Amino acid sequence: SYVLTQPPSVSVAPGKTASITCGGNNIGSKSVHWYQQKPGQAPVLVIYYDSDRPSGIPERFSGSNSGNTATLTISRVEAGDEADYYCQVWDSSSDHQVFGGGTKLTVL
């Protein structure tokens, strides 16, 4: 089955840029989606189809996908961005949706 690998944690100072990676075999050939989940809340879609932003998501959130790595980038990080972030793809070989293990973003 297809595996997505994320770093367990990323730390960043306020106002700086955070990059969260999602690794997978030839992930560049798939569409990657990203979710933000704050404690006690349901996940929220922040990036879809690699780099599109839903309405209401700040322009500070952006995404890219190439080769074996997809990346969620958060510019000018704010305290309110502190959350768990998950990447997700659809695996056509198994007809399964797959999530990465999640990355806890800490704002220092």
Add this chain to the structure above:
Amino acid sequence: QVQLVESGGGVVQPGGSLRLSCAASGFTFSNYGMHWVRQAPGKGLEWVAFIQYDGNNKYYADSVKGRFTISRDNSKNTLYLQMNSLRAEDTAVYYCAKGATMTTVTCFDYWGQGTLVTVSS
């Protein structure tokens, strides 16, 4: 606005059964695929099951295949998850999630608040 409201969670003994429901509103329910996603306490997200907009195609995670059944009633705008032969490892918050398209090849653009299922003796 899109609303997804789950219900039916609770405490059940190992080997028992439970049926979850998800009441949808704010969109044309019959036009979209729907999913169940779960999250064990302190763990990450795990996709559980998918049902196509018309109910004709269903897919399941290997961990629940043969034990769980996803279904929908488009006349009632409601999604269901019948869970049988429950195990301790099925303990989780279960989320109902709307697919952004009719099929499974998509993201989850709206989520419910979740319902907690606890499997314990």
